[in-house]
Amino acid sequence: MKTLTITLMLGLALTAHAADKYPSKPVRVIVPYVAGGAADITTRVIAQKLSDRLGASFVVENKPGANGMIGTDFVAKAKPDGYTLLADASGPLVVNPSLYEKVPYDPVKDLVPVSQLTSYQYALVVPAASPLHSLDDLIRTARSQPGKLSYGSAGIGAGGHLAGELLALMSKTELTHVPYKGNAQALADILGGQLSFTFDTIVTAVPHIRSGKLRAFAVSGPTRSSALPDVPTMEELGYKGFHITQFQGILAPAGTDAAIVKTLNDAVGAAMREPDVVKRLAEEGGYEIVAGSPADFARLIATELDMYKRLIQDANIRMQ
Template identity: 40%
Template sequence: MRSRAFAVPSLRAGRNRLVLAAGVLLASALAAPLAQAQNGASYPSRTIRLVVPFAPGGSTDILGRLLAQKMGENMQATVVVENKPGANGTIGCDQVAKAAPDGYTVVLGDVGCMAMAPGLYPRLPYDPPRDFAPVSLVGRSPLVLTVGAQSPLRSLADLTATAKAQPGRLNYPSSGTGGPNHLGAELYAMQAKVKINHIPYKGSAPSVVSLASGETDFGFLTAVTIASQLKAGKVRALAVAHNERLPSMPQVPTMDEEGLKGFTADAWFLAAVPAGTPAPIVQRLQAEIARALPDPAVKEKLDAMGVLPSGLTPQASAEFLRAEVDKWRGVIQSAGITLD
């Protein structure tokens, strides 16, 4: 009988199979954390940085610290606030735009660095709609049309009639060129078709004092900025630049109610992460913000700041951001404003 031959695997073939198996195991081990990161299952596993692109003590900083504390408690994670001030918030925003898209670097930007800066700075190093994934519109602080207590202007109609009768005579203050107070007034001028004169001051406090003293004629300022002078009877609120009345001043009508249809101008706050951050992580952050905002302690402080909580979804926040960029770019171009 012919003997049957058996094939003996070579040592090299065995080694190749071992190497292949080890490679598969290693790839699986490496892919698991990546997959977890992509679906947000392990998030957060380390400290989250909440970048506030302004100095400590301002509205954005106060709001950021409220969110960081409450989100940290709810997520059982560490959320630290890092202040990165400079160039009207654009330095901090730029740093976050260039950070790793992993959910561990979040910016709390405002209307200035997120929506007005693209029209103001020809060489802005970031494009908010392109370079950020909006997490949530956190809140809005509507501007309030304000005059001094001694002013003869009693309504929006009075202001517009006077401005049309005396083009360029009425002055309005701002806390600085290119900010919400400035552009809010220019939006009014554009929609009401009037010519008015801008007087920039170094900060919000001097601009309110200018109204109280009669140095300027009217202004668009936030509720928290005018609160003390309003309570003291030194200024009067004529209208709110929002689509609904403020809970803190329910007797003050909206600009829309006063005849300027669709007029809104808010100093708002938006949380965002670098573009490319996995969607489950963005959604988790938004859910935590929406969870933090109704907290009684948070709501009490927001009310005191004149901030209306929002908590919009990422998609709605992205649409809001694009609309605001377009809106303020149009105002800036119409008014011929540029900053270096």
């Protein structure tokens, strides 16, 4: 019995020692998207700060595919030692589990939240030459001519698509969704007038709103965007409960030592408060910095899993 007790105490001491020394070698940060996208840009900013703060290299690796599921699954099945992390966004964590018939990971059981990084929302925009001049105009037209108004998105299940479906449900209208293979194509067609409207990310919409090429009727989050302070929320315009936002955050494989998670959370929180990080992310076009506790991030994931499950069911969205 004494031998067993000593062995257990030794094991606990070694675990604590390993956590104290963390990180003692390079850390892989997996981004489940192509290089150059929103999640990739944010991750590279933070990875450099973590390298500076924790004294080991945080190396960003892109593992895109299957709407972010390949890279997410890779981390979910990785060794939980703190040396393989996931820099993910909303889609793979809270949308895909309801959008797809089968997902190879469980976002709650297979991953442990470290810290949310950012939140961003969408702007409901129309081309500058559109005959629509308000959200009320848009809804009146949609009701009088069902299916006439078209909106684009980066694809089925993308944030812009889900925002459009939520608008159709809440306004009891029929809107025609046009899925693209990426946000750039949808943005090009709204600028060219081929689409009636779209919910574009504030990150990409702001430059065109400021230049006068697009007009914004509303933003999709619970509060106004700091990048578009004069544009009301959907809720302000009468659509109570209309909240569609996207988040980015850091997660680790389930079973990662709590001391390591705390070390990472503390470092991320400090990095996200640095003035140059705040300035850089603001300049990217409207990211809201949200670096809270692991528990805060876990609650967000649970809440949005439930919200998107209900929306996807109510809108009868299916992957084709």
